[in-house]
Amino acid sequence: MGVVALFVFSLLYISPGDPAAVIAGDIATAEDIARIRAKLGLDEPYMVRFGNWLWALAHGDLGVSIFTGLPVARLIGQRIEPTVALTLCTLIVTIALAVPVGVVAAWKVGTWIDRSVMGFSVLGFSIPVFVIAYLLIMLFSMQLGWLPVQGYRSINEGWWPFLSHMILPSAALGTVYMALIARITRATMLDVLSQDYIRTAQAKGLSSNQVLLGHALKNASVPIVTVIGIGIALLISGVVVTETVFAIPGIGRLTVDAILRRDYPIIQAVTLLFSGVYVLINLAVDMSYTFLDPRIRY
Amino acid sequence: MKSSIRAMLGAALVVAAALNAAPAAAQKTIKFIPEADLKSLDPIWTTAYITRNHGYMVYDTLFATDAKFQVHPQMVDRYETSKDGLTWTFTLRDGLKFHDGAPVRSADCIASIARWAKRDVLGQKLGEMTESWTVVNDKTFRLKLKKPFAYVLEALGKPSSNVPFILPERLAKTDAFTQVTDPTGSGPFKMVTAEWVPGSKVVYVKNTDYIPRKEAPSWAAGGKVVKVDRVEWLYIPDSATAANAINAGEVDWWQQLPSDLVPLLSKNRDIKIENTDPLGSIGMIRFNHLQPPFNNQKLRQALLYVVNQQDYAIGIAGDPKNGKPCASYFTCGTPLASDAGSAVLSGKRDLEKARRLVKESGYKGEKVVVLDATDQPIVHPQALITTELLKKIGLNAELQAGDWGTLITRRSSKEPVEKGGWSIFHTWWVGPDLATPALNSALRGAGEKAWFGWPNDPEMEKLRDAWFEAPGLAAQKTIAQQMQLRAWTTVPYIPTAQFTIPTAYRTNLSGLLVSPMNLMWNVDKK
Numbered sequence: 001m002g003v004v005a006l007f008v009f010s011l012l013y014i015s016p017g018d019p020a021a022v023i024a025g026d027i028a029t030a031e032d033i034a035r036i037r038a039k040l041g042l043d044e045p046y047m048v049r050f051g052n053w054l055w056a057l058a059h060g061d062l063g064v065s066i067f068t069g070l071p072v073a074r075l076i077g078q079r080i081e082p083t084v085a086l087t088l089c090t091l092i093v094t095i096a097l098a099v100p101v102g103v104v105a106a107w108k109v110g111t112w113i114d115r116s117v118m119g120f121s122v123l124g125f126s127i128p129v130f131v132i133a134y135l136l137i138m139l140f141s142m143q144l145g146w147l148p149v150q151g152y153r154s155i156n157e158g159w160w161p162f163l164s165h166m167i168l169p170s171a172a173l174g175t176v177y178m179a180l181i182a183r184i185t186r187a188t189m190l191d192v193l194s195q196d197y198i199r200t201a202q203a204k205g206l207s208s209n210q211v212l213l214g215h216a217l218k219n220a221s222v223p224i225v226t227v228i229g230i231g232i233a234l235l236i237s238g239v240v241v242t243e244t245v246f247a248i249p250g251i252g253r254l255t256v257d258a259i260l261r262r263d264y265p266i267i268q269a270v271t272l273l274f275s276g277v278y279v280l281i282n283l284a285v286d287m288s289y290t291f292l293d294p295r296i297r298y
Numbered sequence: 299m300k301s302s303i304r305a306m307l308g309a310a311l312v313v314a315a316a317l318n319a320a321p322a323a324a325q326k327t328i329k330f331i332p333e334a335d336l337k338s339l340d341p342i343w344t345t346a347y348i349t350r351n352h353g354y355m356v357y358d359t360l361f362a363t364d365a366k367f368q369v370h371p372q373m374v375d376r377y378e379t380s381k382d383g384l385t386w387t388f389t390l391r392d393g394l395k396f397h398d399g400a401p402v403r404s405a406d407c408i409a410s411i412a413r414w415a416k417r418d419v420l421g422q423k424l425g426e427m428t429e430s431w432t433v434v435n436d437k438t439f440r441l442k443l444k445k446p447f448a449y450v451l452e453a454l455g456k457p458s459s460n461v462p463f464i465l466p467e468r469l470a471k472t473d474a475f476t477q478v479t480d481p482t483g484s485g486p487f488k489m490v491t492a493e494w495v496p497g498s499k500v501v502y503v504k505n506t507d508y509i510p511r512k513e514a515p516s517w518a519a520g521g522k523v524v525k526v527d528r529v530e531w532l533y534i535p536d537s538a539t540a541a542n543a544i545n546a547g548e549v550d551w552w553q554q555l556p557s558d559l560v561p562l563l564s565k566n567r568d569i570k571i572e573n574t575d576p577l578g579s580i581g582m583i584r585f586n587h588l589q590p591p592f593n594n595q596k597l598r599q600a601l602l603y604v605v606n607q608q609d610y611a612i613g614i615a616g617d618p619k620n621g622k623p624c625a626s627y628f629t630c631g632t633p634l635a636s637d638a639g640s641a642v643l644s645g646k647r648d649l650e651k652a653r654r655l656v657k658e659s660g661y662k663g664e665k666v667v668v669l670d671a672t673d674q675p676i677v678h679p680q681a682l683i684t685t686e687l688l689k690k691i692g693l694n695a696e697l698q699a700g701d702w703g704t705l706i707t708r709r710s711s712k713e714p715v716e717k718g719g720w721s722i723f724h725t726w727w728v729g730p731d732l733a734t735p736a737l738n739s740a741l742r743g744a745g746e747k748a749w750f751g752w753p754n755d756p757e758m759e760k761l762r763d764a765w766f767e768a769p770g771l772a773a774q775k776t777i778a779q780q781m782q783l784r785a786w787t788t789v790p791y792i793p794t795a796q797f798t799i800p801t802a803y804r805t806n807l808s809g810l811l812v813s814p815m816n817l818m819w820n821v822d823k824k
Contacts, residue, residue, distance in 0.1 A: 018707035023344050029739075029749060030710050032417070035475045067337040068496045069479040078495050137542055149542040150534060247534040247543070249498030257335065257497045260673070262703050 004275040005057070005268070009050050012264050018042070019066045019262040040066055053268065063265035065258075072269045075254060082152045083250035086173065086242065087235055089166045094174040094181060095228065101178075102185025103212055106193060109186075117182055124179025129238050133172035133245040140168060150247035165248075173242040177231050184227045188220040195219075221292045229285035236274060325527040326823045328807070329549040331540050332816070335533040336500050339489075340478040342417050345459035347728065351816045354518060355502050355529070356397070357463035357483035360388065360407060361455030364516035365576070365812070367633055367733075369455035372511065372519065373402065373464060373484070383446035390437045393509045396466050397488045404439035408432075409470035411454070411462055416474035418460035420736050423766065424453045449736060449766065456737075457518055457815060458730040486510070486522040486819050487529065500531040502818075515820050517813045525809065525822040544569060544802055550823065551803040553816055556675070557616030560800065568805050573620070573798045577631055577729025577814045580624060581614055581680050581794035582740060586721050587753040589714050591666060591693070596659035598789035602642050603652040604687050611795035613679030614726075624796035627741055627782045632733040633771060638779040639786040643793070652691045666695045667715040669723040671702040680724035680794055688722075709750045723750075724794070730814050734774075735765045735781055740791050753790040 020037035021028075037043050041052070056063060062072040105117035141149045147168055153161035192198065193216055201211050240252035251270060258266035289296045334348040341353035362372040371377065375391040394402035408431040415421035415428075427447040432440045441450070454462055463485075464470075469478050481489040487502035494500055510521040532549060534540040541559045543549045545566055555563065555571060563569050583601070585592040592598055611621030624630035625640035637644070666688055670681035681697060688695035698720075700708070705723060713719040732738045742748045742762065743755025758781060765777040803810060806824040811817045 018703075018710075021706040021710060022703055023338065028345065029747065031747070032475075033710060039473070039475045065496070069338070069477045070496065075496060079497075134538060137539075141546055142542060145546070149546050149548055150539050151532070151548070244536050245539055247498070247532070247536065247539055249495050253535070254497055260701065260703055261337065 001272065001275060001279070005054070005272060006050075008268050008271045009053060010046075012262075012267060013046055013049075019264065022261050023067065053265075057272075062269040065266055066263050067261060072265050075266060076251065076269060076273065079249055079251045079254045081154060082248050083239055083243070083252060085152075085155070085162070085166060086169055086239060086248060086250060087232070089170040090174040090177065090235060091228075091232075093170055094178040098178040098181035099185050099217075099224065102182040103189055103217060105182065105186040106189030107208070107212060109190060114186075117186065121179040121183045124175045127175070129172055129176060129241045130245050132175050133168070133242060136168045136172055137245075152246075152248045152250075165246075169242050169246045169248060172245070173235065173238045176238065177235060180231055180234070181224065181227060185220070185224050188223045189216055192216045192220045218292070222289055222296075225285055225288050225292060229281050232281050233278065236277075326525070327528040327530060328526050328551060328818070328821065328823055329530050329532055330818070331534050331543070331549055331552040332500075332531045333554045335497050335535075336531065337496060338477055339481045341463055342414050342460055342474060343477045347459060347815075350459045350461055352481075352489075352500070353461055353463045353483075354485065354815055354817055355487040356481050356485045356489050357461075357465065358394070358485045358522075359455065359461060359463055359518065360411075361451055362517065362519035363452075363455045363457045363730075364519040366516075368519075369451040370513070370519040372455070373407075384443045386441040386443070386450055387434065388439055388441070391509070391511075392437075394484055395507045396484045397482045397505060397507075398466070399507075400466060401436070402464065402484050403436045403467070404433040405436075406467045406470065407464050408439055409467040410464045413465075413470050413472070413474050414460055414462040418456070418462070419739055420449065420453045420456055421460065421462065423447075423736060424450065447766070448768070452734075452736075455519075458728055458737075484508070486524045498533055500533075502529045502531075503527060510819075515811055515817075517811070518815060518817065522819040524819050529818055544804065547804065550807050551801070551810075551821075553801055554799040555802040557620060557800075560617060563802050569802055570805055571800050571802050572810070574801050574810055574812050574816075575729075575798050575814050576812055577629055577733075578796050578798035579676075579726045579728050580629060580732050580796050581610055581676060581724065581726045583680070583684055583792040583794060584709075584723050584725065584740065584751045585753075585789070585791065586719065587751055587790070588712050588746075589719055589721070591659070591661055591664045592721055594659045594661070595788060596655045597661060597693075598792075599642075599787075600652040600655035600659065600691055601684075601687065602786070602789055602792055603648045603655070604691055605643060605684075605792050605794065606647055607643065607793075607795050609683055610680055611797060613683050614676050614795055615797040615799075620800060621795050621797035624793060627732070627738065627785050627793065628735075628778055629729040629733045630796055632729065634734055634775060634778040636775070636779050636782060639783040642786050649690065656692050661693065663694050665715050666693045666721040667719070668695055668697050669705045669708060669720050670697050670699040671705040672699050673701045674705075676726045676797075677702065677705070677724045684722060684724065712746075712752070726797075728814055729796070735762045735778060741781065741785060743788070743790065751791070753788065755784070755788050755790070758784055758788065758790075 020033045020040060020042055024033045024036055064071055065075055101117055105114045108114050137149055140147045147164055151165055153165050155162040198211060198216055201215050239250060240256055243250040243252040255270045332348055336348050336352050338344045338349050341349045359372050360374050361369050363369050373390055373394055374388050377386060377388045379386050390402060396402060415425035427443050429442040429444045434440055456462060466482055469480055472478050486505055486508045488505045490501040490503060504524045504527055510523045513520040515521055534543060537556050537559060540552055541562055544552050560571060563571060585598055587593055607623035611623060612618060615621030623644060625644035626635045628634040668681050668685045671677040685695050685697045708720060709723050711719045715721060739749040743753045743758035745754035746752050761777055761781045765774060768774045768777055807821055809820045809822050811820055
């Protein structure tokens, strides 16, 4: 995290762009910009600014947005719910669909079911998230009028308002992820299903469900869980596009807006947050290995 | 079977949506997509037009300009001028209150004007002329000038950024270079700060304590009668999503409709598309006067002979209905606009003359760096067109693409192009900002103290000073024409086109005001 902090701060320091110029606007003179820069402390040397930021961070202070004047913690707090909701909805739906689909494709390898799943996977990988999003909006919002085009409603406003605003974004965002997990599940299951102990289980007269779920899927789960963990990185990058297309006020849009206007405190805080989330996800994935495969010990 | 399942599913979703939507229908709420995200709440700290528009929601002004460019009292009830023109006495209307319930006092007005005068170009001029502001009583205050100044009312009724909005004294005493984050004003709407999600949503409710003037509204002047309970600004950055949202009836009004989406929305009978901005905006090619090659006047003139404003109008606005040539240094459609000397830009384009001027200039093939902001649909087409023209007249032009944030940072560099400097950038100004010599910062010739590009033209500065002394409109027009004639020679910048961006709204809205600013009073919703 420390390395990330140093890296992000340094990158922002050397990147072109000046928030003071953005704030001052088109009519401002160079003197106006210099005065705003001084007020914001942006004219301080690199080490002083980095030191101030680290010191504040160590005290739990993420700083204040240069533009809105609001605390960065509050801005992130406002945006975290939509992003977490979108990510969780997408995760739940995709895992619930992709893993069984991958298992069935492996079980029915070479059949039309398998080919359909593979075809879907190729499409899922190939079509950009925003194209899927627009197609879904066109069909379900504009043609059928079933679901809203854009926006976010908190779960506090009721289940249906919440879900109605989550269905299309989750479907759009989940397509790539579903394709990835289904494909990996199929490949891993094919490998496991060719093992001797599966033949033994079948010879003992176990049902297909017992063989698939009790023996094959459990043994195939380590690579699947690994890919699910890696896929969350994919989800977070996809969240930026999905939040923009569906006008969801989440962390992804906060990040893009902050980058475009050079709102350094937000960029730094969000990057640290994302890197922290990655660390935690990787930790959770590693821990799950010991549960899924008792042979693995740390 | 399949279709009946689909119909059932659809019906279930529609019913569920309707049930959830029912409670919100009790009050009149306008859902509005603004031109940009509201990032800052302080219209003195920033000149951003979105913050200016926010200012018109929550603040009020002492005076305001109408559609005929006449200045009228707004918060002021009456005012008197001494015979020598040096003393101005203003009395506030009865019943003016800030959103926190405190009455608007003379001290609030004086503090607000003092802060504004530190940032605004016309405010600074008024500041130079001012001897003192004094409180007579809570409702009356007095301005004493050092010498007569003809633009006191124009300054206090300035319609565009920075607008002299009135804040409570406790906020107006904030340093002019430090942002005020408390949106307490005395305007017709109150901002609901608890519901503000920067980057997404701003909520305003009707200020029930606001007492509008009796006159009909015209631009920012007249009665500010609020006819709805609540206004939600929903920032939707993706234009396709915004188009879908207004098409589906999820929003009522989209402030700036991109020209490529006009045909799509025109098909919807429930949507009206109109131009509500009578003056539009003006694009410009700005030169770096400090560095070669455009420190050479002949090169700047050379470009003047090949710029075709119609090309820029189409490039920016897409539809010829929304863009037109304006060969004037003062906004076409305003009193000081003229065609004095304009033939150099509006006449027949002359490539040979341009090439001859390049030759006469002694140009040695120096690199010309054109800054581009590909994320700005008004800047990007201008940069592409200009770069082609520069190549056509034989200049070694290089288009350097980046985003708007990079462009506005880089343009402050006074270095040569080899050290990160620049030769040309493009921008645009709203019509009111280029309407007079007082406001048109790009026309100034104050050298290194001038706006980016830094033209040094003492003669232009003298003319500007003379304009401030001019006794009436006729004299002002004469001097403005002299300034324009000089500008066609010295070419501080080249105006590219005057364009408007249409607004789209659903037919359940009525009473939208025609104005260069986006104003939300007088708008009703069925």
